[in-house]
Amino acid sequence: MEFNLIQIVPELYQLLLIVALFCQSLGDGSDTPPAERWLPFFAAFGVFVNIVSFNAQGLIFGGAYKLDALSQFFKLAIAAGFYVAVLNASRQPSLEERKRPDYFMFLALSAWGLMLLSSAVELITIYLALEISSYSLYAVIPLRSVNGKGVPGAAEAAIKYILFGAVATGLALYGFSYILASQHTSYIAELALRSWTWSGQPMAVVGLSLFLGGLFFKLALFPFHFWCPDAYQGASNETAGFVATLPKLGAVVVLVRLAVLLKPGLEITTLLAVLGACSMTFGNLCALAQKDIKRLLGFSSVAHAGYIMVGLVSGTAMGLAAAVFYALAYVAMNLLCFWVVSRVASDGRNLQLDDLNGLYKRSPGLAFALGVGAFALVGLPPTMGFMGKFFLIASAWDHGYNWLVITLVVNSAIAIYYYLGLVRHAYTHEAGEDVPTPDNSAFSLFGAGILAAVVLVLGMVPGRVFDFAILAGKQLLP
Amino acid sequence: MEFGYPVLTTLIVFPLLAAAGLFLIKSPQVARVYTMGASILELILAIPLFTFKHIADWQFVERAAWVPQWGLEYHLAVDGISYLMVMLTIAILPLCVMCSWTYISKRVKEFHFCLLFMTAACVGVFAALDLVLFYVFWEAMLIPMYLLIAVWGGDQRRYASLKFFLFTLAGSTLLLAAIVAFRITGGTFSIPELMQTNFSFNFQFWAFLAMALAFAIKVPMFPFHTWLPAAHVQAPSAGSVILAAVLLKMGTYGFLRFCLPLTPAASEYFAPLMIAISIASILYGGAIALGQEDIKKLVAYSSVGHMGFVTLGIFLFNQRGVEGALFQMLNHGIITGALFMMIGTVYERSHSRLIKDNMGMGKYLPAFMFFWGLYALASLGFPGTNGFVGEILVFVGAFQKSPYIGALLVPGALLGAAYMFRVTLKMAWGQPSSAKTWPDLNTREWAYLLIPALFVFYIGLAPKLFFDVIDPSVEKLVSDLKSRAKVEQVVAAQPAPVAVAAAVVPVAHAADSPAQPVNN
Numbered sequence: 001m002e003f004n005l006i007q008i009v010p011e012l013y014q015l016l017l018i019v020a021l022f023c024q025s026l027g028d029g030s031d032t033p034p035a036e037r038w039l040p041f042f043a044a045f046g047v048f049v050n051i052v053s054f055n056a057q058g059l060i061f062g063g064a065y066k067l068d069a070l071s072q073f074f075k076l077a078i079a080a081g082f083y084v085a086v087l088n089a090s091r092q093p094s095l096e097e098r099k100r101p102d103y104f105m106f107l108a109l110s111a112w113g114l115m116l117l118s119s120a121v122e123l124i125t126i127y128l129a130l131e132i133s134s135y136s137l138y139a140v141i142p143l144r145s146v147n148g149k150g151v152p153g154a155a156e157a158a159i160k161y162i163l164f165g166a167v168a169t170g171l172a173l174y175g176f177s178y179i180l181a182s183q184h185t186s187y188i189a190e191l192a193l194r195s196w197t198w199s200g201q202p203m204a205v206v207g208l209s210l211f212l213g214g215l216f217f218k219l220a221l222f223p224f225h226f227w228c229p230d231a232y233q234g235a236s237n238e239t240a241g242f243v244a245t246l247p248k249l250g251a252v253v254v255l256v257r258l259a260v261l262l263k264p265g266l267e268i269t270t271l272l273a274v275l276g277a278c279s280m281t282f283g284n285l286c287a288l289a290q291k292d293i294k295r296l297l298g299f300s301s302v303a304h305a306g307y308i309m310v311g312l313v314s315g316t317a318m319g320l321a322a323a324v325f326y327a328l329a330y331v332a333m334n335l336l337c338f339w340v341v342s343r344v345a346s347d348g349r350n351l352q353l354d355d356l357n358g359l360y361k362r363s364p365g366l367a368f369a370l371g372v373g374a375f376a377l378v379g380l381p382p383t384m385g386f387m388g389k390f391f392l393i394a395s396a397w398d399h400g401y402n403w404l405v406i407t408l409v410v411n412s413a414i415a416i417y418y419y420l421g422l423v424r425h426a427y428t429h430e431a432g433e434d435v436p437t438p439d440n441s442a443f444s445l446f447g448a449g450i451l452a453a454v455v456l457v458l459g460m461v462p463g464r465v466f467d468f469a470i471l472a473g474k475q476l477l478p
Numbered sequence: 479m480e481f482g483y484p485v486l487t488t489l490i491v492f493p494l495l496a497a498a499g500l501f502l503i504k505s506p507q508v509a510r511v512y513t514m515g516a517s518i519l520e521l522i523l524a525i526p527l528f529t530f531k532h533i534a535d536w537q538f539v540e541r542a543a544w545v546p547q548w549g550l551e552y553h554l555a556v557d558g559i560s561y562l563m564v565m566l567t568i569a570i571l572p573l574c575v576m577c578s579w580t581y582i583s584k585r586v587k588e589f590h591f592c593l594l595f596m597t598a599a600c601v602g603v604f605a606a607l608d609l610v611l612f613y614v615f616w617e618a619m620l621i622p623m624y625l626l627i628a629v630w631g632g633d634q635r636r637y638a639s640l641k642f643f644l645f646t647l648a649g650s651t652l653l654l655a656a657i658v659a660f661r662i663t664g665g666t667f668s669i670p671e672l673m674q675t676n677f678s679f680n681f682q683f684w685a686f687l688a689m690a691l692a693f694a695i696k697v698p699m700f701p702f703h704t705w706l707p708a709a710h711v712q713a714p715s716a717g718s719v720i721l722a723a724v725l726l727k728m729g730t731y732g733f734l735r736f737c738l739p740l741t742p743a744a745s746e747y748f749a750p751l752m753i754a755i756s757i758a759s760i761l762y763g764g765a766i767a768l769g770q771e772d773i774k775k776l777v778a779y780s781s782v783g784h785m786g787f788v789t790l791g792i793f794l795f796n797q798r799g800v801e802g803a804l805f806q807m808l809n810h811g812i813i814t815g816a817l818f819m820m821i822g823t824v825y826e827r828s829h830s831r832l833i834k835d836n837m838g839m840g841k842y843l844p845a846f847m848f849f850w851g852l853y854a855l856a857s858l859g860f861p862g863t864n865g866f867v868g869e870i871l872v873f874v875g876a877f878q879k880s881p882y883i884g885a886l887l888v889p890g891a892l893l894g895a896a897y898m899f900r901v902t903l904k905m906a907w908g909q910p911s912s913a914k915t916w917p918d919l920n921t922r923e924w925a926y927l928l929i930p931a932l933f934v935f936y937i938g939l940a941p942k943l944f945f946d947v948i949d950p951s952v953e954k955l956v957s958d959l960k961s962r963a964k965v966e967q968v969v970a971a972q973p974a975p976v977a978v979a980a981a982v983v984p985v986a987h988a989a990d991s992p993a994q995p996v997n998n
Binding site for chain 1: 546548651
């Protein structure tokens with residue numbers, strides 16, 4: 001197909017932002033407006049750019065880069081998520097002024113990698129895009145300081161993240177070599193035509209399992225999740241808000257593309273289902289015992305990674321659509337929760353559950369938003385979390401993995417306790433001595449209100465958005 | 479829309495709008511008056527419901543696509559089974575506002591927000607005819623109830639609210655799985671259409687269990703009742719009233735609306751078990767109530783017993799039994815709601831719920847004791863009151879089914895009289911502690927106690943109108959059940975294809991499921 005620059009305007013625009021931030025980071029910052037001042041407007045325009053190029057189609061760069069409904073849908077979601085993350089980080093108390101351009105550059109770079117990832121349909125391209133998005137996060141996590149000094153916990157988190165990331169990518173690359181050696185191609189479209197049974201192609205199955213490991217690391221799926229709570233806890237609230245949300249979109253989009261290989265009944269599909277079940281059970285059980293809110297949300301994201309697997313293993317267009325929708329719901333709910341966490345911890349501390357005590361008095365708006373976020377994560381109607389979970393269950397039932405569906409349902413029941421803990425502390429406990437003063441500015445409440453509205457409205461009338469998800473799913477698995 | 483507006487939707491949406499409007503109000507007193515006004519307006523909006531025709535069909539039907547990709551519909555309607563529950567829900571709201579007028583002094587706005595939200599969700603539960611829509615309302619009502627207990631409750635509110643939430647939500651997660659299974663096997667989420675579908679016995683078996691767990695927790699049936707006393711005791715008056723009058727009915731309503739019509743054969747199969755559990759609830763609830771020192775706890779345990787009568791009536795599968803169950807649902811809502819309001823009234827005077835702190839009021843608060851005595855008599859089923867009508871119908875149904883079941887009910891009814899007389903005698907003629915200084919009922923309290931009293935006598939003395947409303951639907955329910963359960967038994971005798979059982983045996987079943995999976 002004829003290559004046309006118009007097709008990749010969103011990526012180019014994001015690259016432009018990165019270059020601008022890079023240029024700014026070269027100076028000492030005295031001549032230019034601070035990055036957190038101008039970037040939100042440009043990031044908002046990025047969302048608009050993505051809306052405009054929503055209908056782009058094409059297979060370019062030698063068949064390695066595909067623009068279709070799925071990729072454009074995710075790019076839009078990533079751009080929107082990036083906008084929220086930038087807004088969220090713009091008032092970061094634990095980030096020095098002179099490091100801000102660099103910080104935002106890395107965020108933008110990571111989002112750019114994720115955009116590339118959502119279009120990549122060739123394993124090497126996927127690998128490169130994955131690395132672009134990961135490397136920038138390695139640099140972002142340790143950027144946390146209190147009173148001008150770095151926080152050791154953040155450095156520890158970064159080291160953990162890098163080490164786990166390195167091992168995971170090593171595995172992925174090793175697995176890729178197996179796939180290439182046995183199937184003689186790295187294009188997903190061609191791989192889909194090959195056999196993926198254990199008896200026919202054991203080498204390829206091993207290879208694919210290892211390659212998926214790299215993605216599971218991003219998604220924080222059991223057993224690649226160990227970095228997740230530690231990294232969230234060590235990183236600043238705003239950084240954790242980014243790490244917890246957007247990279248999952250990237251991982252899900254690749255998994256959705258690879259799902260064409262994963263027919264129900266194949267060994268590898270069953271492996272995915274088992275990992276999903278382990279992930280949700282392990283994540284939920286661990287989260288029960290957490291006191292640190294970011295750790296709690298970390299384990300909760302391990303559990304949610306498991307939920308997404310339910311849609312992927314069903315092997316139907318509806319299942320993929322449900323996974324896509326749930327990933328979107330997950331990002332929206334977590335952005336909301338992290339938004340509240342970041343605003344409540346206005347001094348940049350790590351919030352403990354007790355720090356939420358009496359939040360309804362100190363900031364009724366944020367407490368309400370937190371309630372919406374927590375109930376959405378539980379999966380209570382009328383929120384997006386419920387609809388997402390409902391779609392997952394409905395699509396996966398009767399496709400060979402009913403035990404997984406039952407596991408999901410039972411897990412939702414386990415998860416109630418700790419999500420309810422957030423609401424309980426915010427609403428029924430009285431504030432103690434040393435609680436942080438929440439940010440009650442219009443900016444903070446408006447952001448929380450918009451995100452809460454998204455979670456609620458898409459929970460009540462999910463039809464339109466789900467149409468796009470179905471479009472994406474149908475084209476992969478007609 | 480013969481009334482110019484969609485009646486049921488309005489009844490759901492109006493409280494939500496009113497609740498949103500509360501945020502514009504600053505003063506607590508204005509918030510109370512505003513909510514009172516809104517609840518009366520809600521009653522006025524419900525006037526078209528009085529044109530309800532006495533037939534078994536769905537009425538006030540509203541149907542629109544909601545999420546067409548999954549076949550979800552926005553489908554509301556009422557029949558004889560749900561009609562009275564909708565009415566009860568709407569009628570309880572102004573009483574709740576009145577009885578918390580002085581009882582609730584902190585965070586008044588939020589409190590009324592929860593009440594209004596709750597009403598909307600409850601009407602939705604009783605009117606929804608789409609399984610998912612039903613589930614949405616069913617779960618949505620948990621959050622305000624949780625907050626009512628957790629924020630405005632007594633000393634142990636955190637424990638009680640958490641227990642309430644965990645019990646109910648844990649039960650209903652399996653309900654969701656059952657709902658999805660119905661869709662995959664039956665091809666639709668629409669309840670009326672599913673009622674026409676015959677499912678294999680194996681499917682019914684599992685679907686019944688999944689649904690019955692959710693409903694049994696909600697009712698609550700012994701042994702899932704432990705959340706109820708905690709929640710009732712800790713909840714504020716209005717919370718207890720809604721809990722007793724409306725929430726508990728959702729469980730029994732679920733049995734009537736889902737278990738019996740959708741899984742007739744399994745209902746028949748499990749009926750002996752359900753009957754046994756119901757009788758256990760009646761006897762156990764009554765016996766425990768007899769030993770309580772806390773008035774609120776006593777009434778809470780009496781609820782377990784009364785709801786046992788309801789579930790018993792349902793699973794007798796005869797006309798009288800189901801009629802009795804419906805009457806008992808309505809009556810329990812009125813009587814127990816009123817009793818909880820009275821406990822709130824006396825609590826505002828004595829600041830204690832213990833019997834020993836509330837004794838000897840006969841002389842000093844005659845009006846209060848009159849109402850208490852009336853509701854206590856109604857609660858134990860004294861002839862002339864509404865409680866009698868419900869209980870006698872269940873008795874008749876039980877004796878029709880088997881004299882042994884009937885015989886087991888007799889001690890249950892006796893226990894009811896025993897615990898109610900015990901507490902009433904002490905409250906009226908015990909040694910007064912500080913009752914001498916308390917004022918008798920004021921006008922507001924008269925108002926909210928008089929309204930249920932009228933219904934106690936009206937249903938007790940002239941229940942014909944209510945029979946007319948429920949009978950066509952009950953007849954249809956019972957005859958459908960009888961005919962379909964028979965058909966099912968023929969089918970069940972043959973090797974039936976497995977559907978829900980797949981939950982246990984996950985592999986190699988997809989090919990032979992009875993209906994084509996519809997979501998590909």
